[in-house]
Amino acid sequence: MSERKSLQTTLIHSDYRAPGGFAAMQTAIHYASTVAFDNVAAMRSRQWQQKTGYTYGLHSTPTTFTLEGRLAEIEDGKHCVLTSSGLSALALVNFAFLKSGDHLLIPDNAYNPNRELGAWLSRDFGIAVDFYDPMIGAGIAALIQTNTRLIWTEAPGSISMEVPDIPAICEAAHQRGVLVAIDNTWSAGIAFRAFEHGIDIVMQALTKYQSGGSDVLMGAVITRDPQLNQHLETAHMRLGHGVSVDDAYLVLRSLATMKLRFDAHDAAARKIAHWLKGRPEIARVLHPALPDCPGHENWKRDFSGAGGLFSVIFDARYAEQQTDRFVDSLTLFKIGYSWGGANSLCVPYRMQAIRNAWQEKGMLVRFNIGLEDADDLLADIEQGLRQME
Numbered sequence: 001m002s003e004r005k006s007l008q009t010t011l012i013h014s015d016y017r018a019p020g021g022f023a024a025m026q027t028a029i030h031y032a033s034t035v036a037f038d039n040v041a042a043m044r045s046r047q048w049q050q051k052t053g054y055t056y057g058l059h060s061t062p063t064t065f066t067l068e069g070r071l072a073e074i075e076d077g078k079h080c081v082l083t084s085s086g087l088s089a090l091a092l093v094n095f096a097f098l099k100s101g102d103h104l105l106i107p108d109n110a111y112n113p114n115r116e117l118g119a120w121l122s123r124d125f126g127i128a129v130d131f132y133d134p135m136i137g138a139g140i141a142a143l144i145q146t147n148t149r150l151i152w153t154e155a156p157g158s159i160s161m162e163v164p165d166i167p168a169i170c171e172a173a174h175q176r177g178v179l180v181a182i183d184n185t186w187s188a189g190i191a192f193r194a195f196e197h198g199i200d201i202v203m204q205a206l207t208k209y210q211s212g213g214s215d216v217l218m219g220a221v222i223t224r225d226p227q228l229n230q231h232l233e234t235a236h237m238r239l240g241h242g243v244s245v246d247d248a249y250l251v252l253r254s255l256a257t258m259k260l261r262f263d264a265h266d267a268a269a270r271k272i273a274h275w276l277k278g279r280p281e282i283a284r285v286l287h288p289a290l291p292d293c294p295g296h297e298n299w300k301r302d303f304s305g306a307g308g309l310f311s312v313i314f315d316a317r318y319a320e321q322q323t324d325r326f327v328d329s330l331t332l333f334k335i336g337y338s339w340g341g342a343n344s345l346c347v348p349y350r351m352q353a354i355r356n357a358w359q360e361k362g363m364l365v366r367f368n369i370g371l372e373d374a375d376d377l378l379a380d381i382e383q384g385l386r387q388m389e
């Protein structure tokens, strides 16, 4: 071979090396499907299961490792896997821990796609699924069967906002050797220390506060126990989960401000929730920090904050048409799913369609309080309420 490579080869194999010693505030974005090994021995000895090295872009890059490590730190866990959405993180937990013949318990107020996933597992995958009253607490013991493998919790339920008694559920589950997973998205890992309260598996929709930009979809599953992590890593690998490193970078970039944003959402949401509590149009304010909210006592005992998401029940004299008009009249609040971004959002829900036992007569409307000035948001809500008459 001649010393001089052809131009075509030079375009692919360059001798140039950038100087070392570069240090920036942000994590580098490492794009990779293929990861290069120094030699065959290194290729043969490195295993994807060991998170100490790199084998293939799907499993690890320095960018995704850094995000996983930082998310585990935030939750005070040890291990983390990333998935392409919050929903895929929920599904990953189910596939990692359930097999046909097992029994799964899901709270009746769970994030609706998780409920629908449960219904699908039950219909097509031979897994028995029961939906339980989220306020069941220690009473969950009566629902645990010999084949119960996993109990999902969500604290609070992200539409109807009941705050479950997580320590009581975990205690009853652990007495029978059952795993407890939490959808901890509402608290962002900030306001609820899930592992300290007995949880085995923490799931996060990073799409919400961790992203903070309403522009990234991503999920995470965090554990402390290496064996649970091994189950997750295996399912993660078999199912081919991967995330974009650009998206991982965006989440990493937002983490530095997450608590400041969360606290700002929290302060504004509480101000607005208290104001709504005094309005004649509103029957109940379902905000965990207010006594109207089922499980308010659990929130006071176990949580250190609240974030920007809460719901209200309108007085039963207002028909759906009127509460829809309220939502349509808002100008600063956009109509849209999700939360955790800078924009305030508002969504009316037809609760009878998504809950087994829903007793409220009035319409439920959910608010995500963004980062706008709280008084401007209050003025917007006030003019919207006037449009209902």
Ligand SMILES: *Cc1c(COP(=O)(O)O)cnc(C)c1O
Residues within 6 Å of the ligand: 084, 085, 086, 087, 088, 111, 158, 183, 185, 186, 205, 206, 207, 208, 217, 218, 219, 338
């Ligand atoms: C948004 C959300 C999810 C799903 O996250 P996606 O990234 O949108 O799939 C799951 N659980 C809760 C509580 C959520 O709010």
